[in-house]
Amino acid sequence: MTRSGHPKQGPLADALAQLAATVEHLGYDEGMHQMLATARREMQVSVPLRRDDDSVVVYSGYRVQHNFSRGPAKGGLRFASNVDLDEIRALAMWMTWKCALVDVPYGGAKGGVAIEPRDHSNRELERVTRRYTSEISPIIGPEVDIPAPDIGTNEQTMAWMMDTYSALVGHTVQGVVTGKPVGLGGSRGRATATSRGAAHIAMLAMAAHGMQPEKSTAAVQGFGKVGRDAARFLSQSGVTVRAVSDVDGAVYSAAGLDIIHLGAHVDRTGSVAGFEGAEALDPADLITLDVDVLVPAAVEGVVTADNAANVRARIVIEGANGPTTKEADAILMERDVVVVPDILANAGGVIVSYFEWVQAHQAYQWSEREVNDRLEERLTAAWHDVIQYASAHGLTYRAAATAIAVRRVTEAHRQRGLYP
Template sequence: MSATSQAGLYQGPVFEMARRQFNQVADHLNIAFDERERIFMPKRAIAVSCPIHRDDGSVAVFNGYRVQHHLTLGPTKGGTRFAPSVDVGEVGALAIWMSWKCALVGLPYGGGKGGITVDPYTLSLRELEALSRRYMQEMIPFVGPHIDVMAPDMGTDERVMAWFMDTYSMYSGSTVTEIVTGKPVACGGTLGRREATGRGVAFLIGRAMEIVGIESAQATAIIQGFGNVGSIAALELAQRGVRIVGVSDHSAAYYDPCGLDVEALVAFTRENRFLKGALAEALIDSDELLVQPCDILVPAAMERAITADNAGRIKCRILAEGANGPTTPEADQIIAKRGDEIFVLPDILCNAGGVIVSYFEWVQDLQRFFWDEPEVLDKLYGTLERALQRVMARAVRDGISNRDAALALGVETVRNAKAIRGLFP
């Protein structure tokens, strides 16, 4: 399939956003136009039908996808999301971003991403298990511990990863823990993986506060998205003394300049899944939450949360991207022109904690030797610190934004590896 015809597979604003970001950095790196498609376009896209028996006896068929961006540096690596928005364009963009992320932080992976177009909250537990197992069964010809290693994402969790691992292991005839990461510790997972992304976000925010001169005890934060990443980041920041003044998920948004009880909100969502009904007061429109004054703004939900419509109105000193692709290229331009020096922690750096500790889990599974949690965290924070220093140094050296510096480092690594390996045959 030609690059032109392959490009037709990937449609939608998220994929076009990934392409625009790449082209901007490719211009900066002076990458020839005939070289760009090989670096940017995904190597493989898999689409499968996943039929299951519903509890009422009917049969339902769900669409599943997996995109593997490149295998130049090692197996592909990335999450699997269950969400109504999933399509091959979104999955392709997320796989591409994962490639740059892994290259930036020095992991021997290419980017992968997958998902099923489904609202998981409409499924019973039995239906969720059946769909999870069917998806992995359909993916078995295309994945493996040295080909493509899955992980959790939106709408999936440790339990789903255990079903994935068990399904693959039944096919293999032996237990293959290294086929997925983000598993329960009891079946080959690593200590610290569940909290890794949120902890990484909080660690980098702490470093950004030191850089821009903000004291934790006087700082305020707004967290958009209160799933695993946002809630853990909120707890970690609160423990550092930061006042959390706003939180939201798709069901509700709350804002109180005096601060919110984060532990109570986390406990509520553990019982009720969502924030709706957690507080009788402090309700605010979710779009308005993003533009309330704060020192730290953490978009940790979906892509394209900060756009040309609201980028001129956000009021923060630090923008820490817990989600993938939360800021559009148009919003980036507006933020750059504002002149108020918002310190941006770009997504491929800010939320890299999850894939870093997933790598640690994969390594531990391969060698059948496990580390304690302090060792995991020490390695996580050391890896993030090195990546942060590289990004800041590159931004200063080239006179570019932190995002472009992070992307340049990631793209450059993949480009150089492809050049060294050559083009076969």
């Protein structure tokens, strides 16, 4: 830790460094800097679990609410063995900027439980989810903080959360979470919204840099909640997807992977590894493949100082949160590699989460076409905001996006005033 108590490296260090550079660019004073850097509320909870064999283990759970200036907090819940408080703090901060950038009336939040989902039965995951929900229930709610799925969680997790919270308050509250099954008030188009948004932003970025989809290639790191459908949407747009990876392996085909058949293989086997018609690839090598577009869509910190100099893609689309470290960012900038930041590239999920929340308040469901059209409209507007600001101020897309978002949060804070 540094003397200020900030970590020397990791996602939180990167998030704080991005904010510090933005504060300097905007000319804010130290008081405003500290207000923007400090989470409004943090909760760490014990999550005991009685396993199926009747043994008991205890996991740590977290919920961080970074900012409320523009509205209730919003952010995902992840189940992963390496979850810790600093990671959740960073992700919550990025959520604040993401919501502001795409102009949805939320602040940022994030939650997590330090558990490996693949080591647990579905019944055990239900018990963990319900216990975690009950522990954080005093600080969540449809007008307070609205969780959504993230790594290791899904629409079933959200259904359990909604049911647990509803049981605690004595009536059904569909708006307490988003990313639910459609039959329980979920939005059509929500499951693929982050992926669709990343692919849409990729098309806009390619067009802005003179690249045609039919003549372009891509590699997608991650074949889960975001990467799988991002690869499919890119392929459907004409891009040749040469490689994908997951936690168990990676596959490559110079002629392009058949993403639909690869998806069927993953459904059967649980991994991209062993897919017929493709070569096995070292997952670490995917980052430096000779492709036009790289989509890191798994976890944070995968493009680093160790591999950034060897990245051959012209454009990096950050499907994951924080996949590029601060040091790697500087290297890519020096090499004129275009990085479309996470707070823009993967904002499709929070946009459609907002649509789901609105639909819950209206007790009315939009068509999938309405959802997708409104999603692309918001992302396109945010894209143009970013490229115009970047051009006007001589900034990278990340710096421009963060500046726009931080300025909007600050304006909301100043208009509300400081209480008391």
